[in-house]
Amino acid sequence: MAALVSVASLRSRPRPVKPALNKLTDEELVSRAKKGDNNAFRIIVERHQQNMARTVSGMLGASSEVDDVVQEVFIRLYRHLDRFRGDAALSTFLKRIAINLSLDALRRRKRFRHRFLSRDDDRLHLPEAEAGGSRADTFDRERLINEALGTLGPKHRAVVVLRLIDGYSTRETARILEVPQGTVLSRLSRATVKLRSVLAPILADEDQVS
């Protein structure tokens, strides 16, 4: 009888509930992943993939390389999990990897273009240059933005992506890119002027709408 009672009490005792992985913070997930918990790492990927895709797309445009680079970001994270000490947010750590890999991809792309494509292909076809007016409506808007971003050097582009697209502060951007804040400000200023001049037709339309 006593044995039966003890078994019954064991059954009724609440089991230690495994916390749902989705509810864990990034730091907790990383510490679990470091111990070999692949499910925890999967949650990290699912949580940050959209954000990384946006950053990498900002850097590379709508290219097939984006998917590869985003995957590579997480593979690198997995390989270097031990380097993540939690000094900065995981998203910042990932952002740095994403920017570095995107810069590598841009370098590869530049080498490829230099080697295989004629210089004429790189020329920017601006609406002003062809029509002398605002023919932005007839142009593919995304292509124009892509070309406008293409006029920026990779380093300027990285500042634009982090600062304008991802909404990081100047200090955070400087930290991710490992450059002084003054450099971020000057790159941002130059890049914005350039973008505004190229995108003037679209921006004028946007202003009218808003």
Added chain:
Amino acid sequence: MKKLPTPRNGELSGSFALRRLLIEYADESAEMAMQPFVADRVMRRITMASQPEEQLYSFLFRLFRPVAIASLLLILGFVGYNAMVSRSYEIQPTTTEVVFGLEPVSITEAFTADIEPLLVDLP
């Protein structure tokens, strides 16, 4: 309309339209460029990388990479040496002969039996 991340510094004042344009562009580009099941594909790659065959491959790759680089440098050294030696030939050698260090042979030489050195040693 999509809500923009709050600008945290004053230097972005007046960039609202530009920021909105860029954010929309990045989101649309991401949507077009990304294939589905990213997490699955990443986890598959991670799992594959931790399999014994893959580990053996990466071990061998790491082991033989320095050997391959050293061999390549050695080959380049030999090619350079052969190129230098080929300058002393009377007949202009072909590229293949230069690379492999082959002495160019004319048709006349090829059909002339040079047996005199062999006859000297005969009794």
